[in-house]
Amino acid sequence: MNINISRENNTITVYFSGRLDTPAAQEITPQMNALAEEASNSIILDCSELTYISSSGLRIFLMLRKAAAEKGGKIIVRSITNDIRSVFMMTGFLNLFEIH
Amino acid sequence: MKSDRKDNKKLGISMRARLLLVVVAALTLEATAIIQFVYAQREIKQEASLRAKSELKGAENKIMDVVNQAEAAVRNSIWVAEWCLENPDSLVRIPQRVVSENPVVVGSTMALVPGYSVKDSLFAPYVAKNMETGEIRRVSLATEEYDYPSQEWFTKPLELNDSYWSEPYFDENGGDILMTTFSMPVKDKNGTIAAILTADISLDWLTELVGEIKVYPNAFNIVISRSGQIMVCPVETLVMQTTVDRLALESDDYEALDRVNRAMLSGQSGEMPVRYQGQTNHVYFSPVERTGWSLSIVLPEKELYNGVRRIGMIVKLLQLLGLAMLIVILRVAAKNQAKYHHLNEQKERIENELHIAREIQMAMIPKTFPPFPERKDLDLAAAIIPAKEVGGDLYDFFIRDEKLFFCIADVSGKGIPASLVMAVTRSLFRAMSTHEDSPAKIVTSMNNSMSETNESSMFVTFFCGVLDLNAGQLRYCNAGHNPPMILTDAIRMLPVEPNLPLGILSGMDFIEQETPFHYDDALFLYTDGLSEAENAAQEQFGEARIEKTLHGKKRSQDHLENIKQQVSLFVGEAPQSDDLTMLFIHYLGHANKNSHHLTLHNNIEQIALLPEFVDAVAEEAQLDHEAIFNLNLALEEAVSNVIMYAYPEKTDNVVDIEAMVEGKRVSFVITDSGKPFDPTAKETVDINADMGERPIGGLGIHLVRTIMDTVNYERKEGKNVLTITKNY
Numbered sequence: 019m020n021i022n023i024s025r026e027n028n029t030i031t032v033y034f035s036g037r038l039d040t041p042a043a044q045e046i047t048p049q050m051n052a053l054a055e056e057a058s059n060s061i062i063l064d065c066s067e068l069t070y071i072s073s074s075g076l077r078i079f080l081m082l083r084k085a086a087a088e089k090g091g092k093i094i095v096r097s098i099t100n101d102i103r104s105v106f107m108m109t110g111f112l113n114l115f116e117i118h
Numbered sequence: 119m120k121s122d123r124k125d126n127k128k129l130g131i132s133m134r135a136r137l138l139l140v141v142v143a144a145l146t147l148e149a150t151a152i153i154q155f156v157y158a159q160r161e162i163k164q165e166a167s168l169r170a171k172s173e174l175k176g177a178e179n180k181i182m183d184v185v186n187q188a189e190a191a192v193r194n195s196i197w198v199a200e201w202c203l204e205n206p207d208s209l210v211r212i213p214q215r216v217v218s219e220n221p222v223v224v225g226s227t228m229a230l231v232p233g234y235s236v237k238d239s240l241f242a243p244y245v246a247k248n249m250e251t252g253e254i255r256r257v258s259l260a261t262e263e264y265d266y267p268s269q270e271w272f273t274k275p276l277e278l279n280d281s282y283w284s285e286p287y288f289d290e291n292g293g294d295i296l297m298t299t300f301s302m303p304v305k306d307k308n309g310t311i312a313a314i315l316t317a318d319i320s321l322d323w324l325t326e327l328v329g330e331i332k333v334y335p336n337a338f339n340i341v342i343s344r345s346g347q348i349m350v351c352p353v354e355t356l357v358m359q360t361t362v363d364r365l366a367l368e369s370d371d372y373e374a375l376d377r378v379n380r381a382m383l384s385g386q387s388g389e390m391p392v393r394y395q396g397q398t399n400h401v402y403f404s405p406v407e408r409t410g411w412s413l414s415i416v417l418p419e420k421e422l423y424n425g426v427r428r429i430g431m432i433v434k435l436l437q438l439l440g441l442a443m444l445i446v447i448l449r450v451a452a453k454n455q456a457k458y459h460h461l462n463e464q465k466e467r468i469e470n471e472l473h474i475a476r477e478i479q480m481a482m483i484p485k486t487f488p489p490f491p492e493r494k495d496l497d498l499a500a501a502i503i504p505a506k507e508v509g510g511d512l513y514d515f516f517i518r519d520e521k522l523f524f525c526i527a528d529v530s531g532k533g534i535p536a537s538l539v540m541a542v543t544r545s546l547f548r549a550m551s552t553h554e555d556s557p558a559k560i561v562t563s564m565n566n567s568m569s570e571t572n573e574s575s576m577f578v579t580f581f582c583g584v585l586d587l588n589a590g591q592l593r594y595c596n597a598g599h600n601p602p603m604i605l606t607d608a609i610r611m612l613p614v615e616p617n618l619p620l621g622i623l624s625g626m627d628f629i630e631q632e633t634p635f636h637y638d639d640a641l642f643l644y645t646d647g648l649s650e651a652e653n654a655a656q657e658q659f660g661e662a663r664i665e666k667t668l669h670g671k672k673r674s675q676d677h678l679e680n681i682k683q684q685v686s687l688f689v690g691e692a693p694q695s696d697d698l699t700m701l702f703i704h705y706l707g708h709a710n711k712n713s714h715h716l717t718l719h720n721n722i723e724q725i726a727l728l729p730e731f732v733d734a735v736a737e738e739a740q741l742d743h744e745a746i747f748n749l750n751l752a753l754e755e756a757v758s759n760v761i762m763y764a765y766p767e768k769t770d771n772v773v774d775i776e777a778m779v780e781g782k783r784v785s786f787v788i789t790d791s792g793k794p795f796d797p798t799a800k801e802t803v804d805i806n807a808d809m810g811e812r813p814i815g816g817l818g819i820h821l822v823r824t825i826m827d828t829v830n831y832e833r834k835e836g837k838n839v840l841t842i843t844k845n846y
Binding site for chain 1: 722723725726729743744747748750751754755758803805806807812815817818820821824825
C-alpha cells in the first residue's frame with residue numbers, strides 16, 4: 019500500500035495505490051487523521067491505482083467524510099475501479115461520496 | 119347440495135321399501151287369516167253336519183225304541199185279540215193287557231168294526247194309564263160325540279189293511295196330552311177285519327227327548343208329522359197349531375223353506391240352508407221310519423260360526439297389533455339406518471378431510487428428489503407408502519448452515535389422532551431445529567412441548583439427526599424409534615440410547631450420540647411398517663431382509679425402489695396395515711472436496727496472507743476475478759473480526775482457517791479459541807442511513823453477509839467456529 023499526497027492551491031489530492039486492507043488501514047491511519055485536520059479544503063481521493071479495500075479502509079474514507087462535513091470542506095472520490103465501486107455499492111458508500 | 123339430494127333419494131327408496139314391506143306383511147296375514155277362516159268354516163260345517171247327523175240318528179234310535187215297543191205291544195196282543203173275537207166279553211182284557219204290560223203305552227183300545235157284531239154295532243173299550251200315578255181307568259169310546267169309526271186311527275188301518283201310525287193329536291179322553299196312536303187291524307178266521315187294536319203313546323217324552331239334542335246352545339229341533347204338522351218346536355204356541363207349509367208361506371224365503379219341507383215330508387234325510395227371519399240357518403233332517411215323522415235340527419249359521427268369528431276377531435286384533443309393531447320397528451330401524459347412514463357419511467367426510475390434511479402435510483414434507491441437486495456431497499431419498507387408513511408416519515429434512523437436519527417418526531395408533539399428532543410433531547421439529555443444532559436439545563424441547571399437552575397419551579417414536587456436511591460428523595438422538603442402519607464398510611445397526619419416545623414424560627433429558635460420517639457412508643432410517651410388513655403367512659419382513667436388501671452400491675433412490683420391490687414381493691396380496699416410511703442418506707462429502715488450511719496468528723498483519731490463500735482456493739473452484747475479490751473481502755472481514763474482538767488481549771493465539779471447495783461451492787471454517795464472540799449477533803448496518811448517523815463499525819460483518827450465502831457461528835468445545843459459504 020502506497021499513498022501520495024499532493025497539494026495544489028486549496029485542493030489536496032491523495033493517491034492510493036495497492037491494497038487497502040486492514041493492516042494497511044492501520045498503517046495509514048495516523049496520516050489520515052492528520053489529513054482530517056485539513057478537511058476544510060477540498061480533498062480528492064484518487065483511487066485509480068487502488069486495487070482493494072476492506073471495511074477498515076472504508077472507515078478511513080468515512081472518517082474523512084465526517085471531518086469534511088464538520089469543517090465545511092469537500093471530499094471527492096476519483097477514478098474508482100469496478101472492484102472498488104462494487105464495495106461502495108455493497109456498503110451504501112456510493113450515496114455518501116461525490117464520485118468522479 | 120348434491121349429496122343432500124342423494125340423501126333424500128335414498129330415504130325415499132327406503133320409505134317406499136318400508137311401505138311395501140308393511141303392505142306385503144298385511145296382505146300375507148290377511149290371506150292366511152282368510153284361508154284359515156274358510157277352512158275353519160268348512161271344518162266347522164262338516165263337524166256340525168256330522169254332529170247333527172249323529173244326534174239325529176241317536177234321537178231317531180230312541181224314538182224307534184219307543185215306537186217299536188208300542189208296535190210290539192200291539193202285535194204281541196193280536197193273537198189274543200183274534201182269539202177274543204169269539205168271546206166278546208173278554209174283549210176288554212186286550213187293551214188292559216196292552217197298557218199294563220207296556221210302560222210306554224198310555225192307552226189302548228180294541229175297537230170293533232161297526233156291523234161286525236150283532237150284539238152291539240159300536241164297541242170300543244179304552245184303557246188309559248195315568249203316567250204319573252200309574253192308575254188305570256176304563257172308558258168306552260163308543261159314544262156318539264167321539265164317533266170312533268170316523269177317527270183316523272180307525273179308518274186308516276182299515277183302509278190300508280195294515281198297521282198305521284196316526285197323526286199326533288190331543289187326546290180329549292186321556293187327559294189332554296199330545297199323543298199318537300199305533301193301530302193294527304185284527305182279523306177273524308175268515309180274514310175279515312173285525313176290530314182295530316191300538317196303543318197310544320204320549321208325545322211328551324218326545325219333546326223331552328228331542329229337547330235333549332243340543333248340538334249348539336242356540337240350535338233347536340223341530341219334529342213334523344207326515345202331514346207337516348209341527349210336533350215338537352221350541353215355540354210352544356206352534357205345536358200342533360200349524361204346519362210347516364203354513365210356516366213357509368209366512369216366511370220371507372218360501373222357496374228354501376218349501377224345499378226343506380218337501381224333502382222332509384218325502385222322508386229324505388240331508389241338510390239344507392234356509393233363510394228365516396233374516397238369518398241363515400242350516401237344517402239337518404232325517405226321517406223316523408214307519409211313523410212318517412221327520413226329525414230336524416235347525417242351526418243358526420251365526421251360532422255355528424260364533425267361535426270362528428271370535429277367533430277371527432282375535433286374529434284380526436293380533437294382526438293389527440303385529441302390523442303396528444312392524445311399522446314401529448321399521449320406523450325405528452329406518453331412523454337408525456338414517457342415523458347410521460349419517461354417521462357413515464360423517465365418517466367418510468372426516469376421513470376425506472383427513473386425507474386432504476395428510477396430503478397438505480405430505481406437501482410440506484420434502485418430496486422432490488433429489489432434494490438438493492446442486493449438492494454433490496449428498497444423495498438423499500425418502501418415501502412414505504401410506505396404509506389405507508390414515509396413519510402417523512413422518513420424515514423430514516432440510517439443510518441449514520451446512521448441516522442436514524433430518525428426522526423420522528412414527529406416531530402410536532392410527533386415524534385422526536395419529537394424523538394430528540404427526541402434524542404437531544412435524545411443526546415442532548421445524549420450529550425447534552430452526553435455532554438449535556443439537557439433536558438432543560431439539561428432541562428434549564419437542565418432548566417437553568408434547569408431554570405437557572399430551573392428554574390423549576399418544577406417543578411418538580422419533581429419531582433426529584444432524585449431519586455436519588462439512589465436518590462429516592453425525593450427531594443424533596433417538597427417542598424410542600427403531601435404530602437406523604448405518605452403511606459403512608459393513609451394514610450394521612446404529613447404536614442408540616434407549617431413550618423414551620416423545621410425549622410420555624415431560625422434563626426428560628435425552629442423550630445425544632455422535633459418530634463420524636465419512637465419504638460414501640450412508641444411513642437408512644425406516645419405520646416398523648417396513649420391518650413388520652407381513653405376508654399372508656404372517657411372517658415379518660424383518661431386519662435381516664432389510665440388511666440383505668441394502669447390499670450393493672446404488673443411488674439412494676434406487677435403494678428405496680429396490681426395498682419397495684422386495685417388500686412388495688414378500689408381502690404379496692396381504693393388505694398393508696401400517697404406513698411404510700424410509701429415509702436414505704448417502705454422504706458424499708469430505709473426500710470429494712479439497713481442503714485448504716491456513717493458520718494465522720492473532721496478529722492483524724497476518725491478514726496479508728489471506729489473498730494468496732484465497733487465490734489457491736479460487737483457482738480450484740475456477741472463480742473469476744470479481745468472485746476472488748469478494749471472497750477475499752469476506753474472509754478478511756471475518757478473520758479481522760476474530761483477531762480484533764476474540765483476542766482483545768493480544769496474547770499469542772492462532773486462528774485456523776479451513777477452506778473447502780465442492781464443485782462451485784466454497785466454504786470457509788474459521789476456528790479460534792478466543793473468548794466467545796458471535797459476529798452474527800451484531801446489529802446489521804443501515805447502509806442507506808445519512809452519513810451523520812452512520813456508525814464507524816459494523817461494516818465488516820455486513821460485507822460478509824452480503825457477499826456470502828450462509829454465515830453460521832457456533833461455540834463448540836470452547837472454540838468459536840464461524841462457517842461462511844458461497845455457491846457459485
